[in-house]
Amino acid sequence: NAGVMQNPRHLVRRRGQEARLRCSPMKGHSHVYWYRQLPEEGLKFMVYLQKENIIDESGMPKERFSAEFPKEGPSILRIQQVVRGDSAAYFCASSLTRGPHEQYFGPGTRLTVT
Amino acid sequence: KQEVTQIPAALSVPEGENLVLNCSFTDSAIYNLQWFRQDPGKGLTSLLLIQSSQREQTSGRLNASLDKSSGRSTLYIAASQPGDSATYLCAVRAQGGSEKLVFGKGTKLTVNP
Numbered sequence: 282n283a284g285v286m287q288n289p290r291h292l293v294r295r296r297g298q299e300a301r302l303r304c305s306p307m308k309g310h311s312h313v314y315w316y317r318q319l320p321e322e323g324l325k326f327m328v329y330l331q332k333e334n335i336i337d338e339s340g341m342p343k344e345r346f347s348a349e350f351p352k353e354g355p356s357i358l359r360i361q362q363v364v365r366g367d368s369a370a371y372f373c374a375s376s377l378t379r380g381p382h383e384q385y386f387g388p389g390t391r392l393t394v395t
Numbered sequence: 396k397q398e399v400t401q402i403p404a405a406l407s408v409p410e411g412e413n414l415v416l417n418c419s420f421t422d423s424a425i426y427n428l429q430w431f432r433q434d435p436g437k438g439l440t441s442l443l444l445i446q447s448s449q450r451e452q453t454s455g456r457l458n459a460s461l462d463k464s465s466g467r468s469t470l471y472i473a474a475s476q477p478g479d480s481a482t483y484l485c486a487v488r489a490q491g492g493s494e495k496l497v498f499g500k501g502t503k504l505t506v507n508p
Binding site for chain 2: 285312314316322323324325326329336337339340372374376383384385386387388389391
């Protein structure tokens with residue numbers, strides 16, 4: 282059973298470009314979470330999605346960031362018009378359902394904005 | 396607002412020592428607490444999950460305890476090995492339906508051969 286998969290693992294973008302990060306949850310998992318780890322900081326929650334629904338986006342910056350989890354295909358975290366401060370490791374996690382289940386994390390995508 | 400603190404920020408021990416990592420949280424109304432391991436440049440590996448109704452969980456050389464009323468958890472590592480060197484993260488999930496995890500900044504552990 283493959284774990285949570287994220288791609289690309291490393292992404293370099295120039296300021297003003299768009300970044301698209303992909304996350305495929307574990308098989309059978311329908312709940313996806315995105316977290317961001319800034320340099321020297323802890324992981325911060327960004328957004329929680331179920332298939333076709335955003336459940337909690339309280340950690341998402343108000344502008345330039347969006348997330349989706351379509352009925353088919355991976356979850357996508359999109360960052361428009363990237364700035365240097367967006368450079369970070371972005372982690373995706375998945376869980377089987379709501380409730381007392383563990384969140385399983387992917388290897389992360391390391392975004393560098395030049 | 397829930398805040399999670401991990402002390403110490405870094406710890407260096409000789410191989411074979413038993414050690415304790417500490418985690419404290421400000422709001423005791425938690426659903427569960429999870430300990431993770433993060434290797435440099437890698438993702439997170441879940442080590443132990445403790446539900447709010449539990450006092451401790453064990454896996455191999457690892458034992459995690461939870462004292463919800465005092466807002467504390469400890470991760471005990473027995474007979475440490477160089478392969479245990481990593482950053483250890485503590486995360487809590489609040490009650491009330493929120494699914495998000497609130498993380499501490501971690502303890503960076505180095506086990507010297």
